[in-house]
Amino acid sequence: MLVTPFVVVKKLAALPLDAGFWSVVSFSVLRIGLGFLLALLTAMLLAAFAGRFRLVEVMLSPYISVVKSTPIASFIILCLIWLDARSLSVFIAFLIVLPVVYTNVLQGIKSTDPKLLEMAELFEVGWWRRLRYIYVPQISPYLVSACSVAIGMSWKAGIAAEVIGIPDGSIGEKLYEAKVYFSSGDLFAWTVVIVVISILFEKLFMSGLKTFLTRREQH
Amino acid sequence: MDIEIKNIYKSFGDQVVLENFSARLKEGQVTCIMGPSGVGKTTLLNILMGFMQTDSGEILGVPAKKSAVFQEERLCESFSAVTNVRLVCSKEPCTEIIKEHLSRIGLKDSMYKPVSELSGGMRRRVSIVRAVLANRDIIFLDEPFKGLDEGTKESVMEYVKANIQDKTAVMITHDPDEAKTMCGDLIYMGEGKNHD
Structure with missing residues (x-):
């Protein structure tokens, strides 16, 4: 049942030579990446509103708690009723990333130095400048740490959604097939592919994010 | 237009900081506020800047456009x-x-x-x-020269003086020499009873 590491390495080396490999990888990368980015933008927007209006925070609080504590498998099965299997991983990645980023960014907003905000109030600093010079530097560490955690989570949840939804031409489908045919070699090889893509995605995104935030802090 | 502070009262719990305090801050002049620590100078400035409300009394004529050097740089x-x-x-x-x-x-x-x-x-x-x-129309200076060495302080005082000429300014200081150099008017706040 269990293959040797040598067989896994052989399978792994053969995978990129397969004609369908890159389209399978891009299918999952695009969807999980899209879900992550949509969640990132939505979470930042919601956190900004919640930071500004206490009522929004109170109203969102039960939804965020429910999303945080509900098993992801329940969401996946529930969403399969309404969603096409091909777009399921987008939504599930979105769902898993949203509360992590929202909670962290809101925490960052709340910990903004009130004395700096008083200064901005007194000097009548406009909202755009407040955002750029006061809030963004304050939120940056919270955002970086949230993204670092959420990227890995989005990959785990996104692939789980694909394994249950089995959309054609996805990494999840390949894992499912490996399970059906008891092919532990394929299972390990695809798992390594997922881990590598997830790490690459994290490294690329985090270095881009850090560069963006550092540039904003120059001058 | 002068700033009129009429019988203001401010307390934090049981601690009364400003009791029946009145003063007039002349337009186009630097008014210095002096007094021992904890007597309510910064509280008064915070009230004038709009960061705090008085418990009673009224303040008239504070310009809307304000500027400040805070006690911490912010x-x-x-x-x-x-x-x-x-x-x-x-x-x-x-x-x-x-x-x-x-x-x-x-x-x-x-x-x-x-x-x-x-x-x-x-x-x-x-x-x-x-x-x-x-x-801006008014500038609040809360111990603006604190932490400057003597040589620098002198040149910075000259810089401030030259740049706030004819502007309404309120300055808190503990240093009589600073007050002498910078201020047209002086308000001394003593413990218990604050007066003009």
Whole structure:
């Protein structure tokens, strides 16, 4: 049942030579990446509103708690009723990333130095400048740490959604097939592919994010 | 228009900080507020700046457009001195003007460093230039020269004096020499009973 590491390495080396490999990888990368980015933008927007209006925070609080504590498998099965299997991983990645980023960014907003905000109030600093010079530097560490955690989570949840939804031409489908045919070699090889893509995605995104935030802090 | 402070009262729980305090701050003059620590000078300034409400009494004639040097610098730490000054300028003055002002008070070589890397005295000077170039109708100065060495203090005082001429300003200080150099009017706040 269990293959040797040598067989896994052989399978792994053969995978990129397969004609369908890159389209399978891009299918999952695009969807999980899209879900992550949509969640990132939505979470930042919601956190900004919640930071500004206490009522929004109170109203969102039960939804965020429910999303945080509900098993992801329940969401996946529930969403399969309404969603096409091909777009399921987008939504599930979105769902898993949203509360992590929202909670962290809101925490960052709340910990903004009130004395700096008083200064901005007194000097009548406009909202755009407040955002750029006061809030963004304050939120940056919270955002970086949230993204670092959420990227890995989005990959785990996104692939789980694909394994249950089995959309054609996805990494999840390949894992499912490996399970059906008891092919532990394929299972390990695809798992390594997922881990590598997830790490690459994290490294690329985090270095881009850090560069963006550092540039904003120059001058 | 003068600023009229009429019988204001302010307490924090059981502690009464300002009791029946009245004063007139003349337009176009620097008014100094002196007195021992904890007597309510900064509280009074916070009330005038609009950060605190009085429990009773009234204040008339405070201009809407305000500027300040706070007791703590309140700078955006990761940004340069130039950016910190530009942040509060409603109509962005030319960067050259900001640079010229920063050079005049000895920050020529440090104006593009993040302010978090500057010394306490340098940060103080950045907050002074910021308050001056904001160009508002009234300027509040809460111990503006605190932490400056004697030589620097003198030149910075000259800089402030030259740039707030004919403006209404309220300055808190513990130093009689500063008050003598800077102020047209003096309010002394003593413990228990604050008076003009």
